[in-house]
Amino acid sequence: MAKSKVVSLAEAMTHCHDGMTIMLPGFVNCGVSQTLIEGLMEAGIKDLNIISNNTSVKGKGIGKLVHDDRIKHITCSHIGNNEETCAKVVAGEINITFVPQGSLCEKVRAGGAGIGGILTPTGVHTPMQDGKQLLEWDAAAGKYKFVEPDEPQNGARYILETPLHADVCFVHAYKADKMGNVVYHRTARNFNQTFATAADFVIVEAEHIVEIGELDPDEIMTPGALVDLVVQARMED
Amino acid sequence: MRKPTNEREMIACRTAQFFQDGNIVNLGIGMPTQCLDFLPDGVDVWVDTENGAIGLAGAPGEGDEFPVDIVDAGGNPSKLRVGGCCFDSFTSFGYIRGGHVDITVLGAYEVDGEGSLANWMIPGKAAAGMGGAMDLVSGSKITIVMTMHCDKKGNPKIVQKTDMPLTGWKVVDYVVTELAVIHITPEGPVLEEIAENTTVEEVVAKTGAKLIIPDNVKVMSF
Numbered sequence: 001m002a003k004s005k006v007v008s009l010a011e012a013m014t015h016c017h018d019g020m021t022i023m024l025p026g027f028v029n030c031g032v033s034q035t036l037i038e039g040l041m042e043a044g045i046k047d048l049n050i051i052s053n054n055t056s057v058k059g060k061g062i063g064k065l066v067h068d069d070r071i072k073h074i075t076c077s078h079i080g081n082n083e084e085t086c087a088k089v090v091a092g093e094i095n096i097t098f099v100p101q102g103s104l105c106e107k108v109r110a111g112g113a114g115i116g117g118i119l120t121p122t123g124v125h126t127p128m129q130d131g132k133q134l135l136e137w138d139a140a141a142g143k144y145k146f147v148e149p150d151e152p153q154n155g156a157r158y159i160l161e162t163p164l165h166a167d168v169c170f171v172h173a174y175k176a177d178k179m180g181n182v183v184y185h186r187t188a189r190n191f192n193q194t195f196a197t198a199a200d201f202v203i204v205e206a207e208h209i210v211e212i213g214e215l216d217p218d219e220i221m222t223p224g225a226l227v228d229l230v231v232q233a234r235m236e237d
Numbered sequence: 238m239r240k241p242t243n244e245r246e247m248i249a250c251r252t253a254q255f256f257q258d259g260n261i262v263n264l265g266i267g268m269p270t271q272c273l274d275f276l277p278d279g280v281d282v283w284v285d286t287e288n289g290a291i292g293l294a295g296a297p298g299e300g301d302e303f304p305v306d307i308v309d310a311g312g313n314p315s316k317l318r319v320g321g322c323c324f325d326s327f328t329s330f331g332y333i334r335g336g337h338v339d340i341t342v343l344g345a346y347e348v349d350g351e352g353s354l355a356n357w358m359i360p361g362k363a364a365a366g367m368g369g370a371m372d373l374v375s376g377s378k379i380t381i382v383m384t385m386h387c388d389k390k391g392n393p394k395i396v397q398k399t400d401m402p403l404t405g406w407k408v409v410d411y412v413v414t415e416l417a418v419i420h421i422t423p424e425g426p427v428l429e430e431i432a433e434n435t436t437v438e439e440v441v442a443k444t445g446a447k448l449i450i451p452d453n454v455k456v457m458s459f
Contacts, residue, residue, distance in 0.1 A: 027288040027289075027312065028308065028312025029312060030288070030308045030312060031306070053326070054312075057312070076366065077368050077369065078365060078366035078367070078368040079365055079366055080365030080366060080368075081311075086363055086365060089363065090363045098364070098366050100368075100369070100370075100372050101287060101330065101367075101368050101369040102326075102329075102334055102369060102371075103371075103372070105326045105330050106327070109327055120334065120375075121334070121375045121376075122334065122371045122376075123371050123375075124406060125353075125403055125405075125406030126371060126403040126404060126405065126406070127358070127402045127403075128367075128371065174306075185305070185306045186304070186305070186306035186307045186317070186323050187288050187289045187290050187306060187307050187308055187323055188306040189289055189324070190288050190289050191325070191326045193325035193326075193327065194325060194326060194327040221325075
């Protein structure tokens with residue numbers, strides 16, 4: 001008999017701790033786990049290492065964590081929608097690592113899929129290659145070779161991007177059944193589906209929690225096997 | 238099709254002439270989205286948004302139902318047209334990097350004669366991040382930069398070799414400005430068209446890159 005993973009917000013927060021690395025999928029403020037982030041605020045959890053695409057907008061979603069200085073470091077592709085994040089980065093209050101959006105998703109996919117890294121053309125000859133290993137296809141030899149940034153390019157060149165992994169991931173679902181099978185809605189799916197694969201502990205907040213068996217197996221986008229807990233999302237956002 | 242009434246609209250209108258019926262296009266936030274106002278007659282394109290949809294149909298208007306959970310690449314509420322679809326970011330960037338987007342249009346701080354683009358970071362200033370721009374320019378079949386020919390101080394934005402932090406290296410195919418259409422080729426930047434109210438000499442004077450001037454430079458038409 002499948003067991004229910006539905007818990008209260010407060011109980012879910014007992015699995016979160018200061019200094020943890022947490023994946024917060026979402027795009028600007030769409031598909032962001034508003035309720036679970038509110039839970040982090042209420043539980044006073046701080047010194048977070050965040051992996052996300054953006055930092056929502058000022059005062060909403062991840063923006064609440066920014067405003068209340070709960071974040072130590074962010075790995076993301078863009079902060080332009082939240083002027084408060086920009087100001088805190090400039091002031092040195094938050095450390096930031098930019099990763100191109102597609103590379104960010106691939107790094108997390110690699111982390112979730114047991115892959116040691118990925119080769120991407122994105123960012124070659126840009127500041128994104130600084131400190132990273134570069135490989136170039138050597139057609140004559142039929143294999144890759146490592147190259148230095150200032151070597152002339154003679155073949156397809158790629159950055160070796162390493163995997164990303166987290167302690168916890170918060171997922172925002174449109175529907176979830178009680179064992180954590182998830183259906184996303186429209187562009188709120190964004191990073192949720194990939195990020196859900198790459199954390200030790202996955203907590204889903206769902207707008208609608210349904211009985212086990214109510215979801216068609218073919219419509220499930222994230223298998224419940226990846227999910228540890230399910231929390232009812234507050235609907236005001 | 239409506240006619241352009243100012244320089245920015247001219248740039249959008251000329252850029253839209255690159256679109257072919259059925260193309261998948263990704264349009265940067267701001268001026269590039271204006272291209273949709275000037276689609277040539279008989280041309281229908283599908284708008285890709287890197288946050289995970291194909292078939293965006295602009296912002297909801299007065300009387301439109303507010304679509305929940307559909308946003309564009311700027312995070313703004315958007316509509317999805319009939320036949321549109323949504324997917325996750327991993328699929329989206331596989332699609333982008335894998336060469337399935339026909340045309341990407343975006344702006345520039347500087348673009349150079351080799352087609353290298355700088356549009357995300359100004360040295361000494363805080364950067365907001367590159368978002369999906371680096372992936373888009375590395376993967377799209379055709380990358381078009383639309384920009385004013387010079388910056389606000391009158392300095393050329395099309396330079397011989399940019400020393401700004403790059404978004405992409407040798408990625409731009411065309412540059413469209415209020416003065417010219419420049420095709421970046423392996424031989425160098427070719428001045429293919431100039432605006433009606435300018436001369437080849439004026440465009441050359443306002444361009445930092447050494448332009449290749451064909452015998453028959455066309456006049457931009459709308």
